[in-house]
Amino acid sequence: MPVPVPLDHGELSALLPPSWKDQITAWLAEDAPSFDYGGFVVGDVPRTATLWAKSPGILAGVPFVNEIINRCGCSIQWNVKEGAQVGTPGDNGGKTACAVVSGPARGLLLAERVALNVLARCTGIATRTHAVLTALRAAGYRGRLAGTRKTTPGFRLVEKYGMLVGGADMHRVDLSAMVMLKDNHVWSRGSITDAVKAAKSVAGFSLKIEVEVQSEEEADEALAAGADVVMLDNFTGDGVKVAAASLRQRWAAKGNSAFLIEVSGGLTSDNIDAYVCNDVDIISTSYIHQGVPHVDFSLKINR
Structure with missing residues (x-):
């Protein structure tokens, strides 16, 4: 069997089925099933936030994070591509500024934990997979x-x-x-x-x-x-x-x-x-x- 051709990470989102966004709805509903008290505290004042990778890994899960961010009324601009190594020793004490997220403060904090949980798990899998394959x-x-x-x-x-x-x-x-x-x-x-x-x-x-x-x-x-x-x-x-x-x-x-x-x-x-x-x-x-x-x-x- 020939060695598989390396994937173009920019096109992987095209593999996802039409139903995948329903999962985003369920994740957000699980995390905020009724009132968002913290959201009331911060309100809808415009803010920007930096998404940091703080440990080494192969970035994975970008389409899921994008949809979570968008569902919460915010936007995201990535500094690195999916499949890239992040969190390597060097500048910023081993941290990588992966993206900038913009939107109302309440939306940023609604998206935060769900997006980070998905990103942490998906990136962890990609990281170990890459290490074993290497x-x-x-x-x-x-x-x-x-x-x-x-x-x-x-x-x-x-x-x-x-x-x-x-x-x-x-x-x-x-x-x-x-x-x-x-x-x-x-x-x-x-x-x-x-x-x-x-x-x-x-x-x-x-x-x-x-x-x-x-x-x-x-x-x-x-x-x-x-x-x-x-x-x-x-x-x-x-x-x-x-x-x-x-x-x-x-x-x-x-x-x-x-x-x-x-x-x-x-x-x-x-x-x-x-x-x-x-x-x-x-x-x-x-x-x-x-x-x-x-x-x-x-x-x-x-x-």
Whole structure:
């Protein structure tokens, strides 16, 4: 599989579905469900504020922040582009002035916490994703790094977006994006062959079918049944290298070289190098988006 082409971060907002702005409405309603007492205190006097990044990271979440700011009657002018490194040591004590926000004081403070929460989480995901991908490339890996579906309910769109900004593949966005047959599917159906057959009967030509396997024998059964992707789940690093090479050679001899091999299961920055092998097309891990430290941002009204 060729190395993915780097994304143009300026165009990522075009991926967002028409319904995404409804989430902004829900976030603002959660934060201000009735009266805004602090807003009464400051009123609608015009103010400007600086959005600061106060710790290192890869900026991500710009479309969401823009919409939050606009919903609160304010405007924002960015000084840096999405995907840029922010908060690096240097001027301003390691802080980056990412944007200037203008509008009524009440609107600035209504938008502040919701915008910062989204930005901190999305940037945190992009930052770890970028770090892991950079390490894999340095180790010689040419395939894809992918996230998982282990996302926060109601916040998946933001978290998947952060993975994209960081340079990773999102993997499945939802259950309708691809057919993934895991151990519970196989056990419930009775066999890998029967599970793949059932999936193929409804999935149509446009959906890939992936099967999670625990051995080369299970991978062979999945490929023989017509799976497009086999996931080597919870293998050791050495086990992955042996199994992936063996599968490639055996199925090439049978005239099938089109399938993809994915590796997953407990991968972190501490052990992922052991799995670098270019017989593997995809390395997937929830490490790039679960338990990720937030990047610190603040919004300070200019005096």
